[in-house]
Amino acid sequence: MPLPHASVGFSDALVVLGSAGIVIPTFARFRINPVIGFILVGVLVGPHGLGSFVGSAPWLFHLTITEPDSIEPFAEFGIILLLFSIGLELSFRRLWSMRRQVFGLGAGELILSGLVIGLGLNLIGQPPAGAFGLGFALALSSTALVLPMVGTSSPVGRSAFAMLLFEDLALVPIIFALGALAPFAAQEGWDGLFTTVWQGALVVAALMVAGRYLLPPLFAQAARTKSPELFLSASLLVVILASIATAAVGLSPIVGALLAGLLLAETPYHGEIEAITAPFKGLALGVFLITVGMSVDLRAIAADWGELIVAIVGVMAVKIAITSVILRVSGERTEVAAETGLLMASPSETTLIVLAAAMHAQLIQPSTAAFWQTVTAIGLTATPLLARIGRDVARRVERQAATAAPVEETADAARAVIFGFGRVGRLVAEMMRVHGRPFVAVDASIDAVAAARAEGFPVLFGDVGRPGTMDRLGLDRASALVLTMDDPVQLVRLTRAARQAYPDLAIIARARDSDHAAELYRAGATDAVPETLESSLQLSEAVLVDLGVAMGPVIASIHDKRAEFREQIMRDGQLTREPRLRRTRMSG
Secondary structure, X not given: OOOOHHHHHHHHHHHHHHHHHHHHHHHHHOOOOHHHHHHHHHHHHOOOOHHHHOXXXXXXXXXXXXXXXXXXXXXXXXXXXXXXXXXXXXXXXXXXXXXXXXXXXXXXXXXXXXXXXXXHHHHOOOOHHHHHHHHHHHHOOOHHHHHHHHOOOOHHHHHHHHHHHXXXXXXXXXXXHHHHHOOOOOOHHHHHHHHHHHHHHHHHHHHHXXXXXXXXXXXXXXXHHOOHHHHHHHHHHHHHHHHHHHHHOOOOHHHHHHHHXXXXXXXXXXXXXXXXXXXXXXXXXXXXXXXXXXXXXXHHHHHOHHHHHHHHHHHHHHHHHHHHHHHHHOOOOXXXXXXXXXXXXXXXXXXXXXHHHHHXXXXXXXXXXXXXHHHHHHHHHHHXXXXXXXXXXXXXXXXXXXXXXXXXXXXXXXOEEEXXXXXXXXXXXXXXXXXXXXXXXXXXXXXXXXXXXXXXXXXXXXXXXXXXXXXXXXXXXXXXXXXXXXXXXXXXXXHHHHHHHOOOOEEEEEEOXXXXXXXXXXHOXXXXXXXXXXXXXXXXXXXXXXXXXXXXXXXXXXXXXXXXXXXXXXXXXXOOOOOOOOOOOOOO
């Protein structure tokens, strides 16, 4: 006797929630991206995995998802919430500042990748219309997977976001173009595209006007009630209505979700909204990844593994090469271009939508669509691995570049040298930059070096503890040496070695406590600043005063930085009360 529909729904919900409860903590414990876990769960419990044995083993019904179509709406909702959260992290000003990247990098990457892949498919026998339809489908990359891995603030994240945003905007024209190329469509596809464009423009304009004048009072009222439930309901209502509005005129619902996030990012409530919707986004995104895994048929992969490997490698190689070259031509660093290229190499969840549209338009055969759907599912599964490879490649390239960079080229007669570029070293560098004092920093962490270089700091990769490193840094021409590492023994040793080698060099060192400061003075330090709440500010002051900057500007800049720290501490909520800020040293 068939099981009641309600029982099927409850069973599928139990599998999804149970998977989330197991996958996330298990993979987090082993520091593995949970994306892989959700996809593997989908493969295991889907209709091509254990679900195929339900007929012979009915008890498996409670451990598998027997109706994949029933959870697809939740997967789509996860992608919508993802784009909504991305919008919350942005602003219209930042989006406008990225217009050249979106319509330059994004357009170049998608068009070139689509044309090259389409040409390759045409050369192996696919008819032109179907070949280029497949080409643009496979040129798309996964917004749902890429952005949660890299965010939108890092150099890689900014480049990836620009290209992904253009792809999301181009999805509608691609689908309509496929309709126009269909044998039975004639000119109807292009007419539909024009209709969608002007109607979509009107809807977007209406949403922007309504959001500007209606959202602030709506959320102000929700905030006054101090009801988290009402606040959450208002947030979900806004994103759902915006998505429905854009979908109603033929645009993708994710466009409406992104626009809703941008509108709410301009209000004072965006932080609370982001926090309160985060659990729903994570769970819904996990459901989406499970649906991706359920589309993987291990038997089909085993039967066509040779062709699948060639297809996957070919598509990824084209996208890696084109993305990396475009980024390098646009001026990005080699390591950023390489990491972004690998990250964007896999097809996208929207590839499945374009494949369905191409098959409906009779541009490709159902068997061809099924083959490339498998390629897409495998590619999505490999995205976290590609991201890890991309990070490793970027670090290796950065390390080689940093090691090969001739330190002497950065030498300056009035330059200060900073050992260590962590929290303290970064603040010292910022204060040096404020007062226009040249400096160079050295750090043994390639990640810290890469992040600092991305922000424009002159930081070199190197281990200052190795013999000969100080000689190569040209300390005989430096005006000061600043030691900021959190290693008391190494600080004393470096101070003693620097004083012996350079008797006239000003050496300013970070000290852990007063006893350590006394030891550093005995080793030859010019200034030793104990690590207190204001140790970073004291160290910056000591460096600038020893370099001859007037006390007035120094005090003013220290005061500004102190105010900035106070605001940051209060904003982050790391302290429950305002810290007692007190100057412990005055020079000059």
